[in-house]
Amino acid sequence: MADTIPLSFPVFDGKENFYLQKALSSGLLATNGEFIGLFESNLSMRMKSHQAVVLNSGTSALHLALVLLGVSPGDEVICQSFTFCASANPIVYLGAKPVFVDSESDTWNISPELLEDAILSRLALGRKPKAIVVVHLFGMPAKMMEINAISEKYEIPVLEDAAEALGSTYHGQPCGTLGSIGIFSFNGNKIISTGGGGALISDDTQTISKAKYLSTQAREELPYYQHLEIGYNYRMNNLAAGIGIAQLERLDDFVCKRRQINQRYRAHLEEFPGIAFQPEQAGSSSNFWLSTILIDENLTGISNKELRKVLDEEGIETRFLWKPLHLQPIYRDAPFYGGNVAEALFSKGLCLPSSTSLNPEDQERIVHIIENALSKAS
Numbered sequence: 401m402a403d404t405i406p407l408s409f410p411v412f413d414g415k416e417n418f419y420l421q422k423a424l425s426s427g428l429l430a431t432n433g434e435f436i437g438l439f440e441s442n443l444s445m446r447m448k449s450h451q452a453v454v455l456n457s458g459t460s461a462l463h464l465a466l467v468l469l470g471v472s473p474g475d476e477v478i479c480q481s482f483t484f485c486a487s488a489n490p491i492v493y494l495g496a497k498p499v500f501v502d503s504e505s506d507t508w509n510i511s512p513e514l515l516e517d518a519i520l521s522r523l524a525l526g527r528k529p530k531a532i533v534v535v536h537l538f539g540m541p542a543k544m545m546e547i548n549a550i551s552e553k554y555e556i557p558v559l560e561d562a563a564e565a566l567g568s569t570y571h572g573q574p575c576g577t578l579g580s581i582g583i584f585s586f587n588g589n590k591i592i593s594t595g596g597g598g599a600l601i602s603d604d605t606q607t608i609s610k611a612k613y614l615s616t617q618a619r620e621e622l623p624y625y626q627h628l629e630i631g632y633n634y635r636m637n638n639l640a641a642g643i644g645i646a647q648l649e650r651l652d653d654f655v656c657k658r659r660q661i662n663q664r665y666r667a668h669l670e671e672f673p674g675i676a677f678q679p680e681q682a683g684s685s686s687n688f689w690l691s692t693i694l695i696d697e698n699l700t701g702i703s704n705k706e707l708r709k710v711l712d713e714e715g716i717e718t719r720f721l722w723k724p725l726h727l728q729p730i731y732r733d734a735p736f737y738g739g740n741v742a743e744a745l746f747s748k749g750l751c752l753p754s755s756t757s758l759n760p761e762d763q764e765r766i767v768h769i770i771e772n773a774l775s776k777a778s
């Protein structure tokens with residue numbers, strides 16, 4: 401039996417050990433070490449005029465971002481339905497209510513038309529949404545020009561969930577810098593990993609300093625502990641920041657590798673009738689965190705579930721696309737605007753192995769198994 405091939409595995413082939421050793425010998429492992437600020441300035445340098453605050457997860461970055469946008473109990477927040485639960489759960493942490501919007505087929509991300517419908521409908525009910533959570537799914541940029549035009553027209557800020565899109569660009573601008581606040585995740589299987597970690601980015605200095613303050617228990621600058629607000633223990637630790645610095649140094653190479661992986665899948669599989677890839681619009685460049693395919697069973701004779709089983713038996717890990725949040729039991733009662741675009745993508749899609757370390761031989765093996773399964777079925 402050949403080795404198993406994981407869906408998305410991190411690579412630590414840079415200076416991770418060097419920074420870890422330095423952090424350990426400094427004795428400062430918590431939120432007071434030197435690498436936290438350095439990771440922030442290195443990340444900021446990649447983000448045009450935006451500054452970064454590094455935190456202990458992408459979820460805590462989303463939670464803080466919603467706090468900073470003034471989301472309070474009873475408020476409504478619009479959120480892309482086709483995403484991981486962490487995009488919406490922090491809305492509920494704040495006692496606010498998510499309103500879900502369907503995707504469009506060009507990018508698989510939130511549909512600008514349906515977003516405007518949803519806003520108009522909520523306004524008619526006298527409930528102006530407090531924010532719009534947009535996701536760049538699997539690294540693919542959403543239609544930010546259209547979305548930002550709507551955001552400006554109705555004066556509702558955009559929170560960009562770029563957890564999966566570090567290194568993706570939209571008309572030359574880094575994803576994460578396109579809305580009012582952007583967030584990243586550095587969890588175990590994201591394009592760079594710090595074990596667990598995240599970041600919040602903004603071009604507003606006040607937002608950044610407030611985020612730092614709230615993420616360290618909202619401690620006043622006094623010789624004793626004094627608190628005027630409820631804060632959070634959300635800051636990144638120095639060990640994670642050290643790993644983050646090393647990982648970030650490798651990001652361009654990681655993006656390049658993942659884009660090559662995507663190109664190879666396309667070169668082999670795109671010709672099969674009934675197989676489609678996540679489209680990349682003109683002006684957009686995905687980091688292709690995950691390479692994904694859609695399988696139209698009517699044309700291929702095999703479903704995504706069957707193909708997943710075939711690959712699983714060969715030790716190849718795949719995953720279904722995110723189950724849309726409006727279909728999740730926890731969000732059964734949330735309002736939803738749209739049709740069945742995200743639902744159809746979910747029912748046909750499969751995420752293929754996309755690790756930075758996936759070598760051409762292993763990828764060929766995966767492609768052969770898929771080609772075989774498709775030829776047998778048709």
Ligand SMILES: *Cc1c(COP(=O)(O)O)cnc(C)c1O
Nearest residue numbers: 457458459484486487563585587
């Ligand atoms: C991973 C992810 C998150 C959450 O990040 P964590 O660091 O795991 O908390 C949020 N949104 C999306 C779209 C994600 O993929």
